[in-house]
Structure formats: structure tokens, C-alpha cells
Amino acid sequence: MIRIGQGFDVHQLVEGRPCIIGGVTIPYEKGLLGHSDADVLLHAITDAVLGALGLGDIGKHFPDNDPAFKDADSLKLLEHVWALAQEQGYRLGNVDATIIAQKPKMAPYIPQMVEVIARALGAEHQSQVNVKATTTEQLGFTGRGEGIAAQSVVCLVKGMLSS
Numbered sequence: 001m002i003r004i005g006q007g008f009d010v011h012q013l014v015e016g017r018p019c020i021i022g023g024v025t026i027p028y029e030k031g032l033l034g035h036s037d038a039d040v041l042l043h044a045i046t047d048a049v050l051g052a053l054g055l056g057d058i059g060k061h062f063p064d065n066d067p068a069f070k071d072a073d074s075l076k077l078l079e080h081v082w083a084l085a086q087e088q089g090y091r092l093g094n095v096d097a098t099i100i101a102q103k104p105k106m107a108p109y110i111p112q113m114v115e116v117i118a119r120a121l122g123a124e125h126q127s128q129v130n131v132k133a134t135t136t137e138q139l140g141f142t143g144r145g146e147g148i149a150a151q152s153v154v155c156l157v158k159g160m161l162s163s
């Protein structure tokens, strides 16, 4: 059995917040605003896993008016959702994700993000996790540096698959 899911998230860039993306704290003059640590990439991946499982979205599982999730570590939220996938017998096929940001430069931090995500999703090989980044050529809210977006697709696999 194969299931796919997709996720998309946006957070505003503001002063006085850490810039945490893919579980990695990136040195930058601004950070992402949210109820949790606002890790836009992990939120998109979490939503993709939930989508593949047919279990709604991140806000349904971790409401943004629940004090329990104030400044929550989004890696813990992803790990919680991944446990739901494991309970249903799924393992990771692959995950592919794109960070949409004019700045900061993500490339130096992507290998570390891949490591974090691969560990959280029990990947057997790091090639099962791919993270990309793109600017929007200074167009739109991401291009103006007002926020960062991320999107992801996830493929979950259960049982034996013939090639």
C-alpha cells in the first residue's frame, strides 16, 4: 500500500524571534512568528504526513489556542504525528520539500535539516529525504522578505511492494 500527502505552510518574518527551519536554528536578523516555534518546513512535512494518513491537519492535532503548544518544538509535533503513521504500519517512502524564501540563504543548512528530518521519520537512507530552497525572484510576500513558505510531499509505504 502506498499513500501520498502534501503540506503547505507560511509564517511571517519578524524581529525578535529565532529563525528555526527544518529543526535548525539559522542565524538571521529576523525569525518566524507563530504560536509554536513556527518551523514552517516541519509544519509542511507534518501536514503532508497527516494528509497521507487521512488525519486532517496540524491545527486539528495541535490547536493554536492551546497553551500546551505555545512555543512548542515542531520536531516534537512531527515525531508525534510520525508515531501515528508507525502505529498504522507505515514506513517512509520518501519526502520532498521546498522552502520558499528570498533570505536567508538556506543551502548551508540543508544537510543538517535533512539529517533532522531523516531521523524523525526513521529514514533508512538520507536520499529518502530531499529539501530544496527557492527565492521568488523578489516577487510577492516571500520576495519582499515578509514571510517564508514551505511545501512538501510525503510518500508512505506499508507491506511488501513489488518493483
Ligand SMILES: Nc1ccn([C@@H]2O[C@H](COP(=O)(O)O)[C@@H](O)[C@H]2O)c(=O)n1
Pocket: 100, 101, 102, 103, 104, 105, 106, 107, 108, 132, 133, 134, 135, 136, 137
Ligand atoms: N532562501 C534561499 C533561496 C535559494 N537558495 C538556493 O539558491 C538557488 C537559486 O535560487 P533561485 O530562486 O534564484 O532559483 C536555489 O536552487 C537554492 O539552492 C537558498 O539557498 N536559499
Ligand SMILES: C[C@@]1(CO)OP(=O)(O)OP(=O)(O)OC[C@H]1O
Pocket: 009, 010, 033, 034, 035, 036, 037, 038, 039, 043, 058, 059, 060, 062, 063, 064, 065, 069, 070, 071, 072
Ligand atoms: C503549530 C501550531 C500549534 O502551536 O501553531 P503555529 O506555530 O501558529 O503554526 P501553524 O502552522 O499556523 O498551525 C499549526 C498550529 O496549530
